[in-house]
Amino acid sequence: MKxxxxxxxxxxxPSGxxxxxxxxxxxxxxxxxxxxxxxGRPDxxxxxxxxxxxxxxxxxxxVxxxxNYGIMSLREAVAEKLRTENNLDYNAKEILITAGASESIFDTYQLILEPGDEILLPNPCWPNYVNTAHIMRAEPVRYSLDSEKDFQIDFEELEGLVTEKTKAMVIITPSxxxxxxxxxxxxxxxxxxAKRKDILIIADEIYEKITFGNKEHISIASIDGMKERTITINGFSKTFSMTGFRLAYIAAPENFIKTLNIVHQQNTSCATSFVQYAGITALKEAHEDVEKMVEExxxxxxxxxxxxxxxxGLSLNVPDGAFYAFIDIRGLGGVHSDEFCKYLLDEYCVATVAGTEFGTKGEGFIRFSYASSYEDIVEGLERLEQACDHFRK
Structure with a gap:
């Protein structure tokens, strides 16, 4: 049998x-x-x-x-949001509505990647970006985000990663x-x-509204000369706690959007009709709700x-945004991330994710999502502290 x-x-x-x-x-x-x-689901x-x-x-x-592009009133509302909040000058023809950001990523990869192309991805990053590259028969090339450098890009390293096969680079900010x-x-x-190397930037801004203190989200497409070489992905799941609604959008030059729509037609045809209308309400009337969520x-x-x-034995760089704590466990005597997470779940019923699920640079870290109640976080960290005793012995 074949x-x-x-x-x-x-x-x-498969997703760890x-x-x-x-x-x-x-x-x-x-x-x-x-x-x-x-x-990573808002509670x-x-x-x-x-x-x-x-x-x-x-x-x-x-109903x-x-x-296929999405209802015009939602595309216009997204364009207005991008103008007023992100300093991005898009019109409705430069917006495509998708069934969630996962579809946006898949469609974007379909648009730009040929077999053998290379795409630069953060290490660590959300695994879908890596797996989807493999599905396209492209080669994911990882650039480092190190805690010692406050998780900023090392441009000296980046210089050495670009080849003639490099097509694009993904950034996720907040991460x-x-x-x-x-x-x-x-x-x-x-x-x-990006301009010097002539590569495209895919900017994942799904967590843009969840930022703390005086940290300001900046869209890279707003920088001079970057709109024409940036595909911006954003959506409603995280900001408005609409994960099950499956609603997102892509902002890009019109020639990109026209071809992306062809991919989108074959993929999902259109985002759910009544959810799109709810998206307009989210953009226009849910700001106070978002502010309360971010405050919590x-x-x-x-x-x-x-x-x-x-x-x-633990340490944590202060997160600037999103709702993840990337906890450094390297002070616990060299325990591997997956071993620590397994022990924590098996013995203390606390579910976290090993940093290695997000790349080799995640070894020695665990991801702790605080999209959970304050009371559960207090109890969960008490249990985590008790679990640490096991590895200090």
Whole structure:
């Protein structure tokens, strides 16, 4: 019998995050109380104004196909948001509405990558960027984000990674899994680098609204000369706690969007009709809800930073945004990240993700999502502290 499954999937790994989650589901079936810090899913209810808009849209009969590009009123609302909030001059023809940011990534890779092309990806980064490159038969090339350099790009290293096969580079700011942000200085250097090397930038800005203190999110496409060589991916899941709605968008030059729409047509046809109408309401009427969520994320972050840095053997750079703490466990005597996470879950029912799920630079770290209640975070970190005793012996 022939081998029917494509060889390209030999390099594609199942999500380690979801594997942890599946294990927690089994533990809960057995009656155990599990503390969930593995999934990047906001624990807040979707704002009521968005839910009401969804229901009203269904009642109104918005239940059929829309334009493949997305409904014009949502594309116009996204363009207006980008102009007023991100200093990005896009019109509706430069916006494509997708069924979640995962589809945006897949479509973008389909647009730009040929077999054998190289794409620069952060190390560590969200695994979908790596696996999707393998699906396209492209080669992911990893650039380092090190805690010792405050997780900024090392341009000396980057210089040595670019070859004639390099097509594009992905940046995720604020970062999943680190919670760090690229500074204005770094982004300006990267803009110069991208123009000099003639590469495309894919900018994942899905966490842009979840920033703390005086940290300001900057869209690299707003830097002179970068709009024409940037594809910006953003969406509604994280900001508005709409993960199940599956709604996102791509902003790019019109010639990119026209071809992206062809990919999108074959992929999902269009984002869900009534969800698109709810997206307009989210952009226009849910700002106060977002501010309350971000305020609570900051309260959780501040507690985590103080608590983790008080535990012998652990350290944590202060996260600038998103809702992830990338906890450094290298002071615990050399325990591997996956071993630590497994022990923590098996013995203390605390679910986290090994840093190695996000790249080799994640060894010695664990990702702790604080998209969970404050009370669970307090209890979870108490249990984590107890678990550390086992590895200090």
């Amino acid at each position: 081998e029917f499954i494509s060889k390209k999937f030999d390099k594609v790994s 995050i979801r594997q942890v989650n599946e294990k927690t589901i089994q533990m809960e079936r057995e009656g155990k109380k599990v503390y969930h810090f593995e999934i 807040f209810e979707t704002p009521q104004v968005i839910k009401d808009a969804t229901i009203e849209s269904i009642k109104r009969g918005d 059929f196909y829309t334009s 999943n899994p680190i919670g760090s942000m690229l500074t204005k200085e770094t982004l300006e250097k990267l803009a110069d680098f 994320y900051k309260r959780r972050r501040d507690y985590i930073v103080e608590k983790v840095n008080s535990i012998e």
